[in-house]
Amino acid sequence: MSFARDDRLAIARGVRVRFDPVRNCHVLLAPERVLFPCPTSVEILGRLAEPRPFGELVAGLAAEFDAPEEEIARDVEALLSDLVAQRVVRVEGRSA
C-alpha cells in the first residue's frame, strides 16, 4: 500500500498502546488481541493518537531522527502498510 502526503492516518478505533511494567515492553491492546509492537511502531502510533497527514508524520520523524524525508517515507510506508493491514491504523476516507 502506498500513501499520499495528505492521506490522513490515525490509530484505529478500539486500539490502545501502553507500556507494561510487568513484561517491560510496550503492548498494543485491541478487541480480542494483544500485540507486542516494535519500537518504531510505538513511535509511529504515538504520533497518530489524533489524525495526521502522512506527509506531516514523515516530516516529524525526519526531523526527530535527522534523516532524509524520502528515506523515512520509504521505511514508514512499509511499516504503515502492515499496521493498516492489521487494522491497527486506519486511513481516513478509506474503508476500515
Add this chain to the structure above:
Amino acid sequence: MNAVAREPWREPPIGLLAELTHRCPLACPYCSNPLELAARERELSTASWLRVLDQAAELGVLQLHLSGGEPTLRTDLEAIVARARALELYSNLITAGVGVSERRLEALAEAGLDHVQLSVQDVDPEGCDRIGGFKGSLRRKIAFARAVRRLGLPLTLNAVVHRHNLDRLERFVELALELGADRLEVAHVQYYGWALANRAALMPTRAQLERSVEIVKEARERLGDQLLIDFVVPDYYATHPKPCTSGWGRAVIVVAPDGRVLPCHAAHVIPGLVFANVEEKPLRWIWQESPAFQRFRGLEWMQEPCRSCPRREIDFGGCRCQAMQLLGDPEATDPACTLSPHHARIMATAEAEASAPPPPFRYRRMEPVPA
C-alpha cells in the same frame, strides 16, 4: 491431585474473564455458564471485584472481559470499568444488549469502557426470541448496537451458530455491516455444560459446517478490511483439537461470580480440582501456585498419543474439560482429535444427532437442575 511440589508459574496471564453474575435475561441453550448457577447472594461485592482488578493488573493481566450472565445487571459496573481504566486494563463488555439504556451505555463509555461485544442469537426476529427465550430481543439488540456506534465505541457482533441459524449466516454478515460493526465473530457452539445438554438440538450437519466455511471465506475476500471476521469452527468436525484457552493456566484466568478462580470457565466439570477463592487467597498465588492451575501445566500429565505427539506443545492435547465430559478422563486425548481412539465413535454420535430431527431446547435457567 498431583502431589509433586512444583515451581511456581512465572509467565503472567494475558486476560481475565470476570463473570460478574450468572443472572441473565436470556436463556440460551448453549450458555457457557455451569449447569449449577451461582445465586445473587453469592456474588462478590464491589470492593472485592475492585481488589481483584488491582491484583490482576499487578500480576500482568492486560485485558479484562466483563461477562456473566449479563454483566450490566451489576449496578456497580461503572465503578468496575472506571477501576479497569485507572489500571490501564483494556475493558471489553460482553453483553446481550437487551436491557441497557443509552444513558447507561454513555455512563460506561465515560467510565472508560474500551470495547463492546454484543451477542446476536439470530438475524430473524422470531429465531432470535426462540433461541434466547426473550420476546422482542432482536429489535432491542439493534437499538443497542446503534447506540454503541453513536457513542463511538468499537463494536463486535458475536454470532453463536448452530443448526437453527446457520442457514442465515450471510445475513449475519449483512447485519454487521449495516450496524457499522468493526468485527464479527462467527462462533460455532462449543459443547460444554448447557450446550452439551443440548447437543442433539444444536449440532449442525457436516454440510452446514462446510457451507459456513465457504460463506466466511467469501465474505472475507469480498469485504477485505471493511469487516474483520473471526471464525471458530466446531471442534467435533476438526482434524486437530483446539488449544483450549491457549493451554491450561497459560493465558487466561477466570473469576466466577462467587469468587472462585478457574483456568477455564468449564473447568468445574473436572472432579477433584479445588478452586481457590479470591476472598481467601491472593490472585498471584492462585495463578502461580494453586494446585488447580498447576494441574495440567507442562507435559508430564499427558498420556499417549499426546505424550509423543509433535503437536503436543501446539494444542496441549486439546481440551481437558472435553476429555472429561466425553470420556470421563481429564488426562485423555481430547476426542475432537482424529488421533484419539474414541474420535470415530464420538463423531458418529454427533453426526447421527445432527441428521435426526432436533429435540426441544433445554433452556438455561437458574433453578435447580433435574437429574
